[in-house]
Amino acid sequence: MKSFMIYMFVICSFLFTVPPLKAAQVSDTDLWNYQNISSISSSVMASWSNVRDVFGAALSTVEAGRAMFTDTQPAGYQHWIQWTLNAPALVSNINLVAVHDLGGIEFRGMSRFILDAYVDSSWLTVVDYTVVPKEIGGKLVYGGGPYYTDTNRLELELSFGELTAQTWKAYFVQYGNTTSPRIMELDAFYTPEAVVSEPASLVLIAIGTAILLRKKR
Numbered sequence: 001m002k003s004f005m006i007y008m009f010v011i012c013s014f015l016f017t018v019p020p021l022k023a024a025q026v027s028d029t030d031l032w033n034y035q036n037i038s039s040i041s042s043s044v045m046a047s048w049s050n051v052r053d054v055f056g057a058a059l060s061t062v063e064a065g066r067a068m069f070t071d072t073q074p075a076g077y078q079h080w081i082q083w084t085l086n087a088p089a090l091v092s093n094i095n096l097v098a099v100h101d102l103g104g105i106e107f108r109g110m111s112r113f114i115l116d117a118y119v120d121s122s123w124l125t126v127v128d129y130t131v132v133p134k135e136i137g138g139k140l141v142y143g144g145g146p147y148y149t150d151t152n153r154l155e156l157e158l159s160f161g162e163l164t165a166q167t168w169k170a171y172f173v174q175y176g177n178t179t180s181p182r183i184m185e186l187d188a189f190y191t192p193e194a195v196v197s198e199p200a201s202l203v204l205i206a207i208g209t210a211i212l213l214r215k216k217r
């Protein structure tokens with residue numbers, strides 16, 4: 001039991017000393033920036049928004065650089081964007097940054113983010129992320145991230161291994177009943193080190209090893 005406790009201490013130390021899950025600042029040079037996109041379509045956008053602002057452009061007439069969908073849909077509606085790149089690209093991780101109004105997540109917030117890739121003539125879901133709001137100051141909020149720390153910001157960096165695709169589709173599920181999600185940026189990268197040494201994976205491996213050791217005793 002003593003060696004097991006020492007082992008758990010080492011693992012707990014690791015848990016609290018690893019850097020936060022990878023995150024990145026919004027990029028204008030990533031694989032999905034608008035210069036690399038040949039065609040793009042979406043569900044109805046707000047009249048003042050341009051969907052290309054999700055991919056590094058600044059064409060929206062209100063809040064340039066951010067994009068919003070139509071405000072005519074109820075909570076749970078899946079707004080979507082589909083885009084085709086100039087050429088297939090190898091992707092290992094994506095970075096999504098979104099921002100809701102200061103009043104809380106029900107105003108321009110999302111409850112879920114889904115990312116599909118078109119591979120071998122069918123759609124493959126590579127990300128299905130449910131937002132878990134935090135309660136801060138009496139409001140439900142995204143909670144902020146390492147680079148975008150305001151509590152109304154969502155900063156979501158996810159690695160999903162290596163995948164080559166030319167056409168992608170993202171779904172943004174509306175949280176509240178009155179306003180659509182506001183998207184700041186969706187970036188994609190190929191980062192080999194993220195594929196092989198994701199800190200969360202290492203933590204899971206360490207915990208798994210500990211459980212095995214415990215079972216052997």
Ligand SMILES: [Ca+2]
Pocket residue numbers: 026027028029030032033034054055056185186187
């Ligand atoms: Ca970008």
